[in-house]
Amino acid sequence: MEKYFNPEVETASREQITAWQSERLVKTVERVYNTVPYYRKKMEELGVRPDHIHGIQDLRLLPTLTKDDLRDQYPYGLMAVPLSECVRIHSTSGTTGRRVVAFYTQHDVDLWEECCARAIVAAGGTKDDVVQVCYGYGLFTGGAGFHGGSHKVGCLTLPMSSGNTDRQLQFMMDLGATILCCTPSYAAYLAETITERGLRGKIKLKAGIFGAEAWTEEMRREIEDSLGIKAYDIYGLTEISGPGVAFECAAQNGMHINEDHFIAELIDPATGEPVPYGEKGELVFTSITKEAFPLIRYRTKDICILNPEKCSCGRTHIRMTKPLGRSDDMLIVKGVNVFPSQIETVLMNCGYPANYQIIVTRHKNSDKIEVQVEMTPEMFSDSLSEVAGREKELVSALKSMLGIYCDVRLVAPRTIARSEGKAKRVIDQRNLYKQ
Numbered sequence: 001m002e003k004y005f006n007p008e009v010e011t012a013s014r015e016q017i018t019a020w021q022s023e024r025l026v027k028t029v030e031r032v033y034n035t036v037p038y039y040r041k042k043m044e045e046l047g048v049r050p051d052h053i054h055g056i057q058d059l060r061l062l063p064t065l066t067k068d069d070l071r072d073q074y075p076y077g078l079m080a081v082p083l084s085e086c087v088r089i090h091s092t093s094g095t096t097g098r099r100v101v102a103f104y105t106q107h108d109v110d111l112w113e114e115c116c117a118r119a120i121v122a123a124g125g126t127k128d129d130v131v132q133v134c135y136g137y138g139l140f141t142g143g144a145g146f147h148g149g150s151h152k153v154g155c156l157t158l159p160m161s162s163g164n165t166d167r168q169l170q171f172m173m174d175l176g177a178t179i180l181c182c183t184p185s186y187a188a189y190l191a192e193t194i195t196e197r198g199l200r201g202k203i204k205l206k207a208g209i210f211g212a213e214a215w216t217e218e219m220r221r222e223i224e225d226s227l228g229i230k231a232y233d234i235y236g237l238t239e240i241s242g243p244g245v246a247f248e249c250a251a252q253n254g255m256h257i258n259e260d261h262f263i264a265e266l267i268d269p270a271t272g273e274p275v276p277y278g279e280k281g282e283l284v285f286t287s288i289t290k291e292a293f294p295l296i297r298y299r300t301k302d303i304c305i306l307n308p309e310k311c312s313c314g315r316t317h318i319r320m321t322k323p324l325g326r327s328d329d330m331l332i333v334k335g336v337n338v339f340p341s342q343i344e345t346v347l348m349n350c351g352y353p354a355n356y357q358i359i360v361t362r363h364k365n366s367d368k369i370e371v372q373v374e375m376t377p378e379m380f381s382d383s384l385s386e387v388a389g390r391e392k393e394l395v396s397a398l399k400s401m402l403g404i405y406c407d408v409r410l411v412a413p414r415t416i417a418r419s420e421g422k423a424k425r426v427i428d429q430r431n432l433y434k435q
Contacts, residue, residue: 003121004315005121021260024288024289028288031294038069046061062296063297080292080293085291086103088103102239111290115149115241117148120179123207126154132160133161133182134181135183146209165190169193169197172203173203184354185213186420188226189418189420190227203227207230210234211236214322214323216344216345218344218345235320250313251312253319257317257318262285262288264284269301277308278306279305281304281306283304283323284299302323302327303326303330307320325341333369334366344356355373355414356373358427360429368407371409372416374410375390375411376413377413379410380413395408
């Protein structure tokens with residue numbers, strides 16, 4: 001079985017990686033300065049010219065970008081090549097504002113698909129595998145990235161897209177899918193359905209590559225146990241390319257960032273100052289091989305930890321933890337920073353399924369957080385007093401984790417809507433009360 005898709009790159013020395021990054025950064029900065037007026041203006045505001053950048057040690061001289069910059073320059077303001085050289089776009093959902101549109105040349109598509117191919121091979125994929133892609137196709141990057149990556153490995157690719165669970169299961173069984181690619185919440189839903197229908201013995205899955213939303217180690221173990229697979233994490237974002245910016249190997253000890261294409265930094269989200277390895281910070285990416293839409297020092301808002309040590313798998317590229325939260329959408333409740341992943345950890349450690357919602361409201365200048373949690377069928381048969389006791393136990397466990405009081409309401413099995421895409425875990429209604 002193959003271990004690496006590109007062994008020369010994936011096991012390169014730290015010195016070689018730094019040399020690649022420095023050379024490519026210098027060329028990228030010079031190119032965007034000359035071709036993208038918006039970049040040139042931001043650099044000139046800081047008194048920075050391309051000849052000031054000699055390598056990655058000078059990265060901090062450059063201005064950062066945020067999603068607001070991308071929205072302001074929608075659609076063509078950050079393009080670094082003529083439109084005639086572009087072959088594709090992808091886009092964010094636009095649910096929080098004006099859409100962000102990313103452009104790709106054929107070269108960009110090829111490199112992105114190689115990154116996804118590395119992830120598939122790291123999950124044990126070979127040309128003998130059948131990859132079932134249940135991420136959405138279209139403007140969303142998930143389906144397209146894994147589709148192309150699967151082709152590069154030589155796998156039989158099932159371009160299922162999201163939804164239509166009956167058809168998903170039929171093809172999974174009939175065509176013997178061995179690697180599943182989808183959101184973790186949809187993987188959990190498929191696992192639940194497979195168990196309910198008694199289909200476990202007809203499923204040949206060996207691995208799953210899950211991303212596009214936050215999930216915990218507890219949820220990973222539940223999916224692995226219920227499907228009999230090894231579950232791998234993957235990271236990406238539309239603005240940078242899509243899935244495959246970083247991926248997990250069999251060690252499951254952090255996701256390897258494809259450093260020949262991206263430079264990763266960690267900064268303090270409040271001050272912008274660098275954060276050392278081993279400590280939490282906001283992840284910032286610089287694209288160094290993209291032609292159409294290269295972003296320099298793009299603030300992802302994802303909070304993580306970086307580890308530069310060589311992995312036991314032999315890969316030398318720096319590893320990132322799964323996002324531990326976000327600097328922009330973490331909940332601040334009664335002055336306390338609350339990440340949904342903390343709540344999920346408590347629920348799953350207490351034996352509850354990964355079907356819950358967090359509802360935050362404000363009344364008379366006081367925040368209130370309620371966690372609605374599905375019971376298992378066994379719990380649902382308990383008496384009202386037993387249910388009340390379970391709610392009280394969860395309240396105590398959440399108080400211990402978060403440091404604040406949460407209301408808990410246990411609801412009947414299958415009460416909370418299932419997701420065939422990204423699960424909607426948080427409903428923050430406090431904006432209803434703003435003046």
